[in-house]
Structure formats: structure tokens, C-alpha cells
Amino acid sequence: GAVVSQHPSWVICKSGTSVKIECRSLDFQATTMFWYRQFPKQSLMLMATSNEGSKATYEQGVEKDKFLINHASLTLSTLTVTSAHPEDSSFYICSARDPRSGGYNEQFFGPGTRLTVL
Amino acid sequence: QKEVEQDPGPLSVPEGAIVSLNCTYSNSAFQYFMWYRQYSRKGPELLMYTYSSGNKEDGRFTAQVDKSSKYISLFIRDSQPSDSATYLCAMSPLSGSRLTFGEGTQLTVNP
Numbered sequence: 001g002a003v004v005s006q007h008p009s010w011v012i013c014k015s016g017t018s019v020k021i022e023c024r025s026l027d028f029q030a031t032t033m034f035w036y037r038q039f040p041k042q043s044l045m046l047m048a049t050s051n052e053g054s055k056a057t058y059e060q061g062v063e064k065d066k067f068l069i070n071h072a073s074l075t076l077s078t079l080t081v082t083s084a085h086p087e088d089s090s091f092y093i094c095s096a097r098d099p100r101s102g103g104y105n106e107q108f109f110g111p112g113t114r115l116t117v118l
Numbered sequence: 119q120k121e122v123e124q125d126p127g128p129l130s131v132p133e134g135a136i137v138s139l140n141c142t143y144s145n146s147a148f149q150y151f152m153w154y155r156q157y158s159r160k161g162p163e164l165l166m167y168t169y170s171s172g173n174k175e176d177g178r179f180t181a182q183v184d185k186s187s188k189y190i191s192l193f194i195r196d197s198q199p200s201d202s203a204t205y206l207c208a209m210s211p212l213s214g215s216r217l218t219f220g221e222g223t224q225l226t227v228n229p
Contacts, residue, residue, distance in 0.1 A: 004161075006161075034216065034217075041126070041224075042221065043124075043220060043222050046217070107164075107217065111160055111161045112159065112161045
């Protein structure tokens with residue numbers, strides 16, 4: 001299957017700083033990427049849908065000014081958590097849709113980024 | 119009420135057992151039904167997907183969808199310790215559209 005990478009895999013930062021997380025599709029071009037957040041022992045919650053060359057679509061309740069998403073190329077989307085606070089500590093996972101998939105446009109998930117805000 | 123309900127477990131079974139994992143949902147627009155496996159601190163990986171109602175088998179895994187009851191299942195035969203993970207059901211109304219996940223069921227297969 002297609003491969004999606006994330007960087008960094010783990011980041012610790014101080015409260016008030018900004019953190020950028022990268023999501024890359026390694027062997028395919030992804031016109032659409034998704035960003036999820038997962039708290040311990042909870043499911044994945046979709047934060048936003050990122051389309052290459054256009055503004056991201058945010059889910060209800062997700063602050064677009066706090067979680068900045070940039071999908072500048074067909075293989076890279078970035079999520080920047082601005083002015084991070086301890087409550088932003090979570091596991092952030094991206095996924096990318098492989099348009100080459102046959103009848104179903106499968107989403108391939110990255111390995112996730114664990115963010116800890118002190 | 120959540121759109122997708124899944125018993126979080128934990129579920130613990132002996133090696134070789136048949137495992138049954140289930141989800142119910144309320145949104146009748148869902149057409150695509152997926153099962154993902156997630157190991158600790160890793161991203162989910164797709165195990166199986168099913169379109170509309172019916173059964174699908176892949177090796178030791180069988181997925182069933184009953185749209186009339188809004189109920190989906192994943193069966194794992196001859197379970198192995200390597201099957202120990204969290205299993206997430208996910209659904210979407212359209213191919214490739216946003217996924218709605220269940221809470222995930224934590225499974226442990228004991229040798």
C-alpha cells in the first residue's frame with residue numbers, strides 16, 4: 001500500500017510556543033489529506049480536511065487560527081499548532097487519499113505525532 | 119448520541135479463539151464500512167472495507183455489514199498474539215470522504 005510519513009514522531013514544547021507537524025505522501029500524489037487528533041484511549045476525531053492549493057475545511061469546534069493547515073504541494077501538508085497549551089497535548093495523525101485506489105479511495109494513515117506541551 | 123458506537127473493551131481472549139468485534143451506527147447515509155487496526159502509538163492501518171451490506175472474507179478476517187440493523191461486525195478466526203491491538207470501525211457516506219470512527223476496541227490475545 002501507499003506510504004504516508006509524519007515528522008516529527010514526538011515533540012515536547014513549552015506552553016505558548018508553536019509546533020509544526022509535517023505529513024508527506026511518499027509514493028503518490030495526494031490531492032486531499034486529513035488531520036485527526038486522538039486522545040488516550042479515545043478514537044480519532046477529524047480536525048480538518050486539507051486540499052492542495054486551497055484553504056482547509058475545518059470541523060465544527062476546531063479553531064482554524066490555532067491549528068493552521070497548509071497543503072502547498074501534492075505530497076506535503078503541514079499542521080501548525082500555534083501558541084500551544086497543555087490541553088493541546090495529544091496524538092496527531094494525518095491521512096492521505098490515494099487517487100490510484102480502485103473502487104474505493106482508501107485513506108492511508110501516517111504513524112502519528114505525539115505532542116506534549118509542558 | 120454518537121454516530122458510531124463501539125464497545126471499548128478491553129477484550130482478552132486465549133490464542134486460537136474466535137473474536138467478534140461490533141459497531142452500531144445511526145446515520146443511514148453511511149455506505150462504506152471499514153475496519154482499522156491500530157497498534158500502540160502507531161497510525162491505523164486498513165484491514166478491510168465493505169461497500170453496502172454483505173460479507174467479505176480475507177484470510178482469518180471476515181467483515182459483515184447489516185444495513186437494515188445498522189450493525190457491522192469483524193470476526194477474527196484462530197486469533198494470534200500478534201492480533202493484539204485496538205480495532206477501530208469507520209464509516210463514510212461516499213468513497214474517499216471523511217471517515218467517522220468508532221471509539222475502538224482494545225483486544226489482547228494471550229498465548
